[in-house]
Amino acid sequence: MGGVSVVAAPGEEIQQAVLNHLQRLAISLGAPIRTTIHDDRAGWVVSLEVSANGSSRVLGQPVRVTAVPEEPVTVEPAVLAGPSAAGAVLPAGPSTSGAAHPFTPAPAIDLPVSRVDVPPTGTEAGLHTTPPTPAGPRGFDAVAEEVLGDGPLIETVEGADLLTEPMRQICEAVRTGRIEAAADLADRTVTGATAALGLRHPEVLHLRELVAYIAYLADDPVRACGLSLDLARLRRRAWGAEVAHGNVQSAATAWRAVRDPEEGLRLGRDLIDLWTDLAAEPGPAAEDPRPLESARARMVRLADRAARARQP
Template sequence: MDGAPVMAAPGEEIQQAVLNHLQRLAISVGAPIRATVRDDRAGCVVPLEVATDGSSRMTGEPVRVPAPQASGTGTPTTTATTVRAEAAATAVPQSAATAIPPEVIFGVSREAVASAVAHTPARGFDAVAEEVLGDGPLTETAEGAELLTEPMTRINEAVRAGRLDAAAELADRALAEAAAALGVHHAEVLHLRELSAYIAYLAGDPVRAFQLSLDLARLRRRARDGEAAYDNVQSAATAWRAVRDPEEGLRLGRDLIDLWTELAAEPGPAADDPRPLESARARMVRLSDRAARAARP
């Protein structure tokens, strides 16, 4: 980040590309992200805060800035949107010239991360982000420590550096080795699958992140671990909200809500707070409306 341009994919609105990018940053640190977004096309800098669930709000008034120089055809020299981001616990820069602290992970200071997440229990991808960014144990068992400490260290370093392709490759390799040595249902193998889902989400592959997370939720529910199953449902829900195609969102959402409803009918965290499930059902209604509009001639 720190002044890096964000480019929209073909067919994607630049505003949505920026929001998606900032949401992935928020997920990566388990805390809301505040950013100054310079839109050269609109000629302004906008201060935003984006939460881990993708919701956003303006944190100040837009500021007009000079438009970029035009080329000989009268077209601006760039249509990229420039973003500076940091954790919401730190001061929000009010202009694109404001400096970002140098000790950063994805443009977010470690101190801000620790402060922002200290007061709320982490679930889903937020919990994985805390593990990646924190200094705690890398594994959950003694046999896992012997086998996985070195590869987990390299995976976390790659994620922190933003080398997500390398992180995904390292995680896949470690997962295969751990499954062969410990068994596919071992706690360390499940933990690695959570990490793989998180990396897929950060890398912009929400469908894979969703499928990995929901499969884990099913496994853990069958093992009668409702707490861990709900964490994985939360990860799946985060990935699902990043799926933009309404038809695919509906298909994935049905599977998510079916499992979520089953968990909510049992004692545990899903039953304790029904609001996230209600929000997911409301999104299904919105997706249905979007799909119906898209199907009209």
């Protein structure tokens, strides 16, 4: 599958092993995966879409091919940028021979995921088309609306069991002004979620955004800016400039609250270097250069302040 061997457990059909693997990958990415499966043993080529909740559906009609037993099953996965067109499980369409297809999708299930890291680039996992975009541009405003509103805070199936209650407690602490308690609980929750799900899992990234926002509320803009820059770098490497832009916005918000000019210059250099790289790629940073120009202007003012502070 994408150059990686998938081995069936004793007594397990290879078709089920492949489907289980695809479900785990889709859940960990938080994005649908579309696959073309060449089952030469059974003599079929079929396209499947596995959604982020683990459900799956057949796309179009299976195609009958000549069986070649030496090459039983190969899979070409590709992660979709947008949500699945339908989450319902659809039966396989009838074939020209009238035989049932071996890759009829299974219904959505809660899969145990002990540790799944999203690869830094799609090519390493054999994902040949559009890179995944598990979340659109975000900033502290979006995080605040989520914390203060009634919208869903959990993005994946496995995150629901692990994180629903801690997230409720964190948001309640923020709403009631107990920022120190919220920060402590958020840090502990991130540590546990990272150990269970992996550093680049969507739920972990989501939590780290929340940690950065709480640091900003706690009047620690240096930490909030650093955390947001780390997230922006990670998301840019994995998913591109557009997904990273929201975290750059958060980093800029925190950076503008940094009072010490030397600290502001240090963080500002990191921020502007990353922001300049994003502006060189298609996406929101390239479409509106004014915030980056404003940040550069602030760097000049910070340099002047730092120079005056160094004078005897």
